Amino acid sequence: MPRPMRLNKATLATLPAAVARPAYDLDAVSTGIVHLGVGAFHRAHQAFYVDDLLALGHTDWAICGASLRSPDTSEALDPQDGLYTLAVRSGAGTDLRVIGSLRRLLVGARDPEALIAAMADPKVRIVTLTVTEKGYCHDPATGRLDEAHADIIADLATPERPRSVPGFLVEALLRRRAAGIAPFTVLCCDNLPANGRTVARVVHRFAELVDADLAAFIAAEVAFPCTMVDRIVPATTDADRADVARALGVEDAWPVMAEPFSQWVIEDRFPAGRPPFEAVGAQMVEDVVPFEHMKLRLLNGAHSTLAYLGYLAGHETISDTMSDPAFARLVERLQDEEVLPTVHVPGVDLPAYTRALRERFSNPALRHRTWQIAMDGSQKLPQRLLETIRDRLAAGASIDLLALGVAGWMRYVTGRDEKGGAIDVRDPHAARLRALADDAGLDAERLVEALLGVREVFGTDLPADPRLRAALVRALGALLKDGAAATVAAA
Template sequence: MTAEGNVRRLSASGAGIGLPYDRRAVTPGIVHLGVGAFQRAHLAVYTDDTLKMDPSWGIVGASLRRPDTRAALQPQDFLYTVAIRDGDASQMRIVGALLDVLDATTQRDALLAAMVDPRIRIITLTVTEKGYCHDPATGWLDPDHPDIRHDLANPAAPISVPGLLVRALELRRARGAAPIAILCCDNLPANGETTARVVTGFAALRDSDLARYIAVAIAFPSTMVDRIVPATTDLDRLEVSRQTGFDDAWPVVTEPFSQWVIEDRFPAGRPAWESAGAQMVADVRPFELMKLRMLNGSHSILAYLGYLSGHAHVAEAVANPQLRQLIHGFMTEEVMPTLPPCLGDLAAYRDLLLQRFGNSALKHRTWQIAMDGSQKLPQRLLSTIRARLAAGLSAQRAILGVAAWLRYATGLDENGNVIDVRDPLAARLKTALSASAASDALDRVLAMHDVFGTDLPNHAGFRAEIERQYISLLQEGALATVRRLLERCA
């Protein structure tokens, strides 16, 4: 039976998870770069909820590095299941907003054609922090990035995200297409401004007139996105099939909670996302800061310390009383005082985060969250550390999180087993950390100014604290180091 047939059968059977609109009437209005589990459980769901009102906002997705998403979803007409799990309870729904997924490695021309299609009014992005080819410490484009160098030499055959966007905008301008919005949904500081800086920066290296056009005509709204979406497992596929009768090659699993805060700047219109629960605001920055520092910062600390102490999943890590106490103190004592008062009851938000982290049904792997630390930690932890140090305050828990990342990046766990470190700077980190003396290793790592900038390496308090924590992690292990820190903070 086809995927469409499965959906009709499920709907007719009273299972309540069929599509509430005629999918044949849906036409593309959005191109999404970086189709992955998060996008399919978040942006696509919000958009799916608007299609009954306006079917002109279907999504054409693109996988930028691998063909596996297209290969899995094409046989089922790009329909897929979202499994919402909380403890032992599960709720299933079918999402039909995704109309196609293109493989950018083999279908680049088709992808550019889709981005230039006059029906497309928004291009959305979830390409992870490293996809922007920028310097995380400054937020500016890295002109020496290999993909950027390639695209400058081959502007009509781009492989980077900035290259693809600039080429598409160049073609749209040449064909008289209306200006559009480029909507970043990644965890970057001021993500709309960062995306604009990277895209116009790349355009300026190619064509100053094009760069001026982009700066004036194209909108780059900022967003804050929040939903925990672990990687899908074979057990998830079996459970989805058992509950729905729909043999889904790539469902997504997520939690009940979902939040999307969006700066409302869309020159060619947008879906009625507010009807699906999104918050349309004039300024996203306070929400973004809250989420990056409280949720993402806590997630990274739990990932590194949890992995090093033998916890495969976040729920296991936060169930450890010492790690839970550490995270509670990190949010309460170190992060919350750095946030603006307009955000309301931060203690309630903290408690909600701890509850969400403890959702054992999600099986969110610490190893998965630990990926790409060099790209994530400047926003998640180093910004909090800078704010604390600027105010003359300590940041012991946040600095322990950074030290735990470095301990993880050595590539060996506490039992001498190899860690599969996934990070664009993994080789540099491993080489730097291979120095026989911990102090020398830290000197080498802190010289990586594209991660740490120049201020933190020269701050005596930061340097002394990270060395103390890093040596303790090497000599005593993660949990003993956490216990010692908790005693110091008592």
Template sequence: MEAGLPADTPRLARTTPAPRIGIVHLGPGAFFRAFNAIWTEEAMAAQGGDWGICAVSLKSPTARDQMAPQDGCFTAVELGPAGETRKVIGAVAEVLVAPEDPALVVSRMADPGVRIVSLTVTEKGYCHEPSTGHLRLDHPDIAHDLSNPDRPRSALGFIVAALRARRAAGTGPFTVLSCDNLPSNGAVVRGVVLEFARALDATLADWIAGTVTFPATMVDRITPATTEADLQRLAQAEGYRDPAMVVHEPFRQWVIEDDFTAGRPAWDAVGAQMVSTVEAHELMKLRCLNGTHSTLAYLGYLGGYETIADTVADPAYAALCERLWADEIVPTLPQPEGEDLQAYTAALMARYRNPAIRHRTWQIAMDGSQKLPQRLLGTIRDNLAAGRVPHGLCLAVAAWMRYVGGVDEQGGAIDVRDPLAADLKAASDSAQTAEAKVAALLAKHEVFDAGLAEDARFREAVIAAYTALLNNGARAAVAARTA
């Protein structure tokens, strides 16, 4: 029983028949429930089809313990500026825990009725080396699965075991659909699946390469952690308890390469974008969303704002964001298929302004040394190559430098969470002037490549921005940039 709920509060119960299973999904966490399951529920409602989901947890029984007593149903609560909207989702027909019965999971995936195996297992779940994309054959789960192919532990082990069973039975392949937030996710999962299969059986690997499709996807929806207060509000409003409930923002975007070997739900009928390639969409999201998110995080935190919504409530910060999109980010982007970039950035600002989504600036500021090269520095390089100095993005880099120095504008300590936190603080502390601090941090080649670090235009713009932050503070620096 959840804390604070009356003992007689009933559990959510299914009121409609469970759909027949056509998808096995690995990784039934909150994002899957707030994203994949909702899209699939709506697609079945729009155009039918047997696309019920067997959700498989690869590690923890938590999702099964939450959802199985409710026959797979759960409540999705949309957090909009005007309040909450609640909907019961019934697309999940079954929930399994892989370590309890690996053979059962392989059997489900090998069933001819299953036409898609999808994944939200986080980047770690692919057991690869991100810098090369290659499978880590020394990963403990991979080593186990190669020695015990009928009792897999990893997502890759289960996928290959099921494909091996389907090939032997002559039932044909399924589509493997990665929905994790990593670039070129389709190519990544295809590469590691083929490496794993080849380590087992070269002829199996060849069959997979020739028959299985691995569409890339881009996914986007903010899904905050469900709190005890959320559970209690739901119980009070609806009269039932639901430990599997999820909360999410109104916005959602799913861009999918339309390359399915055995059919798919009508996701496009309910708003998904089916395209030939997602690369331009990935770059759009990385630069427009992630780039401005990081900018607002560092400048907002230094300015004393706790959340992104608080930050863009300041007109100067909102204006900076708009100017970044118009002048420094969108001009570097190829046109994504079927996308209106102006409408996309307008939707981003609406998301940022949503006070119901409490995205903390401190949280987004984490791991900046890992994020800056992808989120900001590539855009800066493209601007410089085009003969433009992107002063707004240089201000964002300077704000990151000020932040990792570990002292805020009031002289208080900043809790910097970053793999390089100690090195970055030591570099900042080793210098006294703004110019020297910037030089010391630009010398961190784990973050800045030599070509960018040595570009005089970039260096001078960052020094000027860092000086403005030191002398006038973040709010004044932002206001000056948008005056």
């Protein structure tokens, strides 16, 4: 039996009329942006905005997307001429749109020289990044470069064949400087605190270890604007692929799913020029930090809390978790009582924002798995929950609900669920966390003591605060004794 036809330039014309498609000539655009970390979030977010820009006639801003390690995206989309489907799901149904802004795909591990050359191209004026928190080879507790990271050590030894984000950025900037080409702007779109400044710090330190003059050049000439990005993008399943194929009439190897809501707040610092992002719905501002705090603390902090506790209680997705009245009430109290007092954004109705977040979490059309959100917790906790805890402790305010979220992570990284089954903990420190948990056993005081000692997560200040320690012991003790569902109901 012949394989079904694939989505590509040749089959675009065969798609049903209800499927939106690129409103521009795919062969008439040129690359102005290189993106590192071309995963599902980028394809549902930044590439979606750029697709709109190209449709408005800003045709010199197409994207060259690069995966640093895995060839999966390239292998899925190269036979499709870079095209893929964005499926926007809500209770009202699903809207399908073919995105064409990714005009080239590279794999850094396979051909680092090709990626460096693309970044050094004079037509490229922006390099965007979604490599997740762990992709920056930094210490999440301090925001500094982890100079003992294996990729950093390797890149310092052979800078012309980089593996890490700092390695690729610095080598490309070095080549542009040598050729007399103005540097690109580095636009981080990951959930890091003060993400632009964090990436600038990491890149500058790496450059110092390579060449002091280059480091001075980067400090003086390269812009690292801060951003805030927001869109819920669940992992694509085989069922999603089948649904999209039925609707298109052709096969799409890797469509992406997303909610209707999307937000992009960008600090307006682009010395090399930029497209009119504001024309396609992005917010250009002088200071992103208030928006960043709003999103990291109210959305991401609640998301992580739901993920750990919901997974332990047996809920597969966030919407499943929110359908439990006790969890819905927990999130409402967490946001309104403990997080909102730490967030201040001029001109934003924060109570309305939190209500909208809870509606988004409850969207039954999005199968956003608790296990997916629970990944890489050691990298996420500092900015999602611990910074809020620091502010609450400084104010002498309660942290019981925030501590319950952290205790959920502590229970999760033991690697065993409440029925004794194995948890597939995906985290850069998974083996270390599991060893600490095994040594401590299922004893709340010993487990809290052991995990608070992970300086990369908790720093040195939080472990010394008896208020946090006591709150964690209480919450973790309840989780171990009564289970997540009963503990959340009691809370």
